[in-house]
Amino acid sequence: MSEVKQEVKQFYDQVGWKLVGADVYQNARYEDLRPVSRQYIHECHLRVMRHLSPSGRFLLDAGSGPVQYPEYLEYSRDYQYRVCADISLTALQEARKRLGDRGLYVVADVANLPFKAEVFDGVVSLHTIHHLPEEEHLRAFRELYRVLAQGKKAVVVNGWSASRWVNYFEPLIRFANRLRHVFARLGWTVEESVDETNDAAGQRKAGRGKTGGTPKGTFTSKHDAEWVKRDVGHYMPVEILVWRSVTVRFMRALIHPRLGGRALLRWLYALEERYPRYFGEHGKYPLIVIQKPEEADSIP
Template sequence: MSEVKQEVREFYDRVGWMKLADSVYQNARYEDLRPISQRYIHDCHMRVSRHIGPTGRFFLDAGSGPIQYPEYLEYSHGYDYRVCADISITALCEARNRIGDHGLFVVADIANLPFKKQSFEGIVSLHTIHHLAEDEQVQAFLELHRVLASQRTGVVVNGWSHSAILAVFEPLIRTANWIRNQVDRVNRQDKSAAKEIPGDGKNSNGQIQGEDANPKGTYTSKYDLNWLKEQVASLIPVEILVWRTVSVRFLRAVIHPKLGGSSILILLYSLEERYPRFFGKYGKYPLIIIHRRQEEV
């Protein structure tokens, strides 16, 4: 096993999939858990379901983790078995606890899948490929295409290394974060400030309690649009749509109840629905559809 994969495996076995509360993992610090963002995040999760076949025998979750979000369960609802493939033993144990007999669990490397050609009628790989070394990321896409059944589709969700849309909003994000830091400083000095609610694993900003004290994340290497077109789309049929335009950093900085946050997210989602290709290319998180056409059999 390469040094990068060993690092990723150790991180998720020891830290990433450590539970902080019921169904809340250490890795959730990378998500905005505040109620104001939940509808938008839920709707983005559910976009995946539109682009995979609704029924089949075997569904592959490549880099499954513990299947930590309820929406993830819906993707394999119409399949006989969900095959969870992950490099982390801890992740697979948690996934088994969650889906039981519906699941088959395999310790596997996404760049070298131990399955025969065209084994799966549906595939998802969510926030996984960026944990591979750059020279293995193309191979991971090819492996997903290899095990995908004829005339079926798979979905990959990953983050771009750069988002033109978020770059436009960077001054606003920095200003909002500066203001929040000043407010937090005042609140820390105010002995009457409200205490955090215990037991839910997160604070009032939707962050995991003790986030600043958390260990650093593990290895990631994200690609950009040009890389995907040149290195992947030249080899296999792919389509780029939007999964989610904005990052957690944007949500935490800009989206707040008293500043019309709910209306902003409703508008953003409607724009994503109308222009999925534009926001897929220039937002933060593309939804990449892998096609396996009949003539490729």
């Protein structure tokens, strides 16, 4: 296993999938778990289901982690088995607590899946491919496509390297964060701010440094929409829609219960629904749908 994969595995085994509260993992510290954002985040999670076959024999969850959010369980509700594949043993042990006999648990690398071609009726891979060394991303997409049955769909979610939409708000985010620090210095209670080196999935953007003694995140490497359309699209039909257009940093800075936060997120969700392709390409988190044709040729 490469040095990068070793590091990622070690991070999730020892830090990311450690419970830090009732049913809350260290990894979730970078999710926005505040009540004000709950509905928006819930609905974004459910977007994945629109594209998957609702039922079947096997659903592959590539980089499943512990299947940490309740919405994730819905994806495989009417499947016979959810096959959780992950390089972290801790992830799979935790996933088993949620899925029990409805799950099958395989320590595996998403870039080298130990499954026969076309055995899965549905495939999801959420926030995982970005943990691979860049030169293996395409291989991981091709592996997901290889194991997907003909006529079925896979959904892949990873953050883009940059987001034009979130960048529009950067001055406002900085201003809100400065205000927060001023309030904190004055001794006023403020919500905990998000570590600015991390994103919604809780990973460093790249590199392998550590903050203090325990690493807060691990290696990630991301692409832009052009790469997906050109490089991935060369091998399989891809459609880029929106999963969630904003980062946790955006939400923590600009969404507050007393400043119309819920209404703002409702409006944002409606906007994303209306323009899913724009927000898929220019927001932060795309939902990439891969559909394997009914009469797919042998794997390219």
